[in-house]
Amino acid sequence: MGRIICAGLGPGDPDLMSRRADRAVRGATDIAYFRKKGRYGQARRIVEGMLADDVVEHAMEYPVTTEIPFNSPDYNRRLAEFYDQWASRLITLSQGRDVVVLCEGDPFFYGSFMHLYTRLRGQIEIEVIPGITGMTGCWTAMGEPITWGDDVMTVLMGSMGEDALAQRMVACDALVVMKTGRNLPKVKRALARAGRLDEAWLVERGTMPDQRIARLAEVEEHDCPYFAIVLVHGHGRRPEIAQAAQ
Amino acid sequence: MGRIICAGLGPGDPDLMSRRADRAVRGATDIAYFRKKGRYGQARRIVEGMLADDVVEHAMEYPVTTEIPFNSPDYNRRLAEFYDQWASRLITLSQGRDVVVLCEGDPFFYGSFMHLYTRLRGQIEIEVIPGITGMTGCWTAMGEPITWGDDVMTVLMGSMGEDALAQRMVACDALVVMKTGRNLPKVKRALARAGRLDEAWLVERGTMPDQRIARLAEVEEHDCPYFAIVLVHGHGRRPEIAQAAQ
Numbered sequence: 001m002g003r004i005i006c007a008g009l010g011p012g013d014p015d016l017m018s019r020r021a022d023r024a025v026r027g028a029t030d031i032a033y034f035r036k037k038g039r040y041g042q043a044r045r046i047v048e049g050m051l052a053d054d055v056v057e058h059a060m061e062y063p064v065t066t067e068i069p070f071n072s073p074d075y076n077r078r079l080a081e082f083y084d085q086w087a088s089r090l091i092t093l094s095q096g097r098d099v100v101v102l103c104e105g106d107p108f109f110y111g112s113f114m115h116l117y118t119r120l121r122g123q124i125e126i127e128v129i130p131g132i133t134g135m136t137g138c139w140t141a142m143g144e145p146i147t148w149g150d151d152v153m154t155v156l157m158g159s160m161g162e163d164a165l166a167q168r169m170v171a172c173d174a175l176v177v178m179k180t181g182r183n184l185p186k187v188k189r190a191l192a193r194a195g196r197l198d199e200a201w202l203v204e205r206g207t208m209p210d211q212r213i214a215r216l217a218e219v220e221e222h223d224c225p226y227f228a229i230v231l232v233h234g235h236g237r238r239p240e241i242a243q244a245a246q
Numbered sequence: 247m248g249r250i251i252c253a254g255l256g257p258g259d260p261d262l263m264s265r266r267a268d269r270a271v272r273g274a275t276d277i278a279y280f281r282k283k284g285r286y287g288q289a290r291r292i293v294e295g296m297l298a299d300d301v302v303e304h305a306m307e308y309p310v311t312t313e314i315p316f317n318s319p320d321y322n323r324r325l326a327e328f329y330d331q332w333a334s335r336l337i338t339l340s341q342g343r344d345v346v347v348l349c350e351g352d353p354f355f356y357g358s359f360m361h362l363y364t365r366l367r368g369q370i371e372i373e374v375i376p377g378i379t380g381m382t383g384c385w386t387a388m389g390e391p392i393t394w395g396d397d398v399m400t401v402l403m404g405s406m407g408e409d410a411l412a413q414r415m416v417a418c419d420a421l422v423v424m425k426t427g428r429n430l431p432k433v434k435r436a437l438a439r440a441g442r443l444d445e446a447w448l449v450e451r452g453t454m455p456d457q458r459i460a461r462l463a464e465v466e467e468h469d470c471p472y473f474a475i476v477l478v479h480g481h482g483r484r485p486e487i488a489q490a491a492q
Contacts, residue, residue, distance in 0.1 A: 015266045016376060018256070022265055106382050107391075114391040130262060130386040130453075132376050136352050140376040145353075145360040150425075152414060153401040157483075160396055168398060171414060179396075207376075237403075 002094040003125040006101045006113045009046045011137020013207040017046075021129045025050050028100040030093060032058035032086075034112050042227075043102035058093070060086050079115075087119035094124060105134040110178065135176045138206035138229045142213055147174045151234030158183030158230075162190050169194035174234035181226035188216065196232055204228040248340040249371040252347045252359045255292045257383020259453040263292075267375045271296050274346040276339060278304035278332075280358050288473075289348040304339070306332050325361075333365035340370060351380040356424065381422045384452035384475045388459055393420045397480030404429030404476075408436050415440035420480035427472035434462065442478055450474040 007021040017025070025031070025047050035041030041059065063078050093099050107113045107128050120126055135155070139146040147153050154172035156165055158179040169175060169190055177187055180202070191197040200216035204225060216230055253267040263271070271277070271293050281287030287305065309324050339345050353359045353374050366372055381401070385392040393399050400418035402411055404425040415421060415436055423433055426448070437443040446462035450471060462476055 010264070011376070016264045018262045018264060018378065019268055020261045106378070106386075108385050108393075109382065109391075110393050110397075111391070114394060117391065128386055128389070130257070130378050130382045132264065132352070132378050133382065136355065136376045136379065139354050140352075140374055143374065145355075145357070145363065147354075147356050147401070148360060150403040150405055151356075152403075152406075154418065155393070155399040157396040157398075160398075160483075168417060171417060172400065237406075 001124065002096055002098040003127055004090055004094060004099055004101060004116075004120055005127045005129065006103050006107045006117070007129045008106045008111075008131020009043055009102055009104050010132040011105060011134045011140075011207045012042075012046060012205060013137070014046055014048075014050065016132050016137065016207060018129060018131065021131060022050075024100050024129060025102070026052070028052065028055055029097050030056045030058065030099045031102055032060055032090065032093075032099055033102040034060045034062065037061045043104050046104065047102060058089075058099075083115040083119060087116050090116065090120065091124055103131070106131040109133050134206070134227070135178070135229055135231070138203035139231060139233075141203060141206035141211050142201065142231065144233055146176075146231065147234045148236030149234075150237040152237065153234065158187045162186050162193075165190035166193040169196055169232075173237050175200075175230070175232035177230035179226060180224050180228050180230060184219070184224040185221045187230060188221070191216070191230075191232075199232045201231045202228055203231055247370065248342055248344040249373060250336055250340060250345055250347060250362075250366055251373045251375065252349050252353045252357075252363070253375045254349050254352045254357075254377020255289060256378040257351060257380045257386075257453045258288075258292060258451060259383070260292055260294075260296065262378050262383065262453060264375060264377065267377060268296075270346050270375060271348070272298070274298065274301055275343050276302045276304065276345045277348055278306055278336065278339075278345055279348040280306045280308065283307045283309075289350050292350065293348060304335075304345075329361040329365060333362050336362065336366065337370055349377070352377045355379050380452070380473070381424070381475055381477070384449035384477055385479075387449055387452035387457050388447065388477065390479055392422075392477065393480045394482030395480075396483040398483065399480065404433045408432050408439075411436035412439040415442055415478075419483050421446075421476070421478035423476035425472060426470050426474050426476060430465070430470040431467045433476060434467070437462070437476075437478075445478045447477045448474055449477055 005024050007024045010016040033043040063082050103111050103113045151173040153174040155176045158177050191200050202214050202216045202219050204212040251270050253270045256262040279289040309328050349357050349359045397419040399420040401422045404423050437446050448460050448462045448465050450458040
């Protein structure tokens with residue numbers, strides 16, 4: 001019986017993969033990765049040129065992505081079936097050999113792999129290789145520390161409601177917003193309400209050759225992919241300030 | 247004129263260093279790293295066995311750590327002088343060769359390197375190689391996803407005031423508390439007030455051979471090093487819930 005090895009690939013530059021993930025990818029006989037139907041897939045793109053000539057590839061293509069509302073029961077049902085089927089398939093595939101599942105960023109930090117992980121654990125040996133998160137790639141690309149001293153950092157999803165976003169944007173020093181894309185107008189309104197829009201940056205494809213960094217206030221609202229990340233940097237909260245009643 | 251290369255070393259296991267950091271460390275003629283006086287230093291320990299035989303080592307020993315209150319003016323003044331001196335020294339050292347500064351975790355995420363970075367930038371070429379954060383090492387060691395779906399994640403410092411901690415512990419799904427150590431009794435009280443103590447874990451030296459994972463409620467209050475991390479896992483906030491007024 002083989003194992004499932006989930007390799008965290010990091011933020012995009014293959015040179016930022018860990019030594020362990022690098023070995024797992026190069027030595028793989030079978031790889032599996034999620035992608036949108038009709039796309040090459042970002043995880044697959046990161047490992048371009050690293051794979052064995054005779055590697056067997058298993059593209060796990062999402063049945064639905066943005067075609068139907070992502071909070072509908074139909075969306076959830078179809079995705080659950082998709083994950084069930086791939087979990088079974090991976091168990092079958094891993095009879096006698098390891099299967100390396102590719103995962104952008106870090107697998108346990110908002111990674112799609114966990115939908116397989118919860119179905120596979122207990123049934124088969126699983127190794128998870130951590131990775132540098134996409135957000136770390138973005139703040140590195142900016143060349144600016146995200147947190148200092150006693151800074152509070154909060155990670156938010158652009159898919160949340162505007163009030164929930166704005167409340168939390170006030171209560172932290174450093175801020176990361178993921179799942180931007182069509183949520184961008186709402187994210188900008190929430191940041192403006194929290195008085196933080198002027199400090200916010202949009203970072204796209206951080207660490208990749210075509211990375212883009214822009215002041216969020218200057219970004220056109222339709223001009224934002226889903227995977228672009230909004231950053232607000234901390235300024236180094238001092239212990240004295242933190243001790244005061246807030 | 248050489249460069250300053252800050253190599254993020256990741257959470258502790260040398261195999262989790264990026265390929266780029268690995269090359270920088272192995273190829274270094276000069277390395278520099280922070281440590282407490284009289285200690286070997288955790289960053290130095292991670293690269294054990296990787297260094298060239300004739301590497302020149304520069305141990306940057308903190309003038310004070312826990313001997314005087316860390317929010318006193320004297321502490322700040324002495325640390326500022328220390329960073330000033332090392333910034334000058336690194337510039338002198340890097341005449342004609344690169345100096346690799348070792349940094350645990352990721353340099354821009356609560357890293358001490360940024361105190362040098364702010365002094366050096368503009369004067370010398372600096373490359374920052376990101377790393378897997380210590381917190382990522384800890385949640386990987388637990389084998390449990392830290393965030394799913396629309397989870398809000400907040401990173402707090404145990405050195406903050408109890409009220410500030412408790413307030414923020416209520417407002418997030420997944421939670422990371424760093425700088426624990428002697429702050430542990432306060433962190434536990436804040437978690438209890440937020441109704442989250444029973445879900446909290448203490449992870450020490452995640453990804454290292456002597457890692458320790460314990461339910462925080464069962465940890466003796468004096469039995470916690472400064473670098474141990476408290477984790478509370480998210481349960482996968484659903485978009486529907488997030489859309490509701492909160």
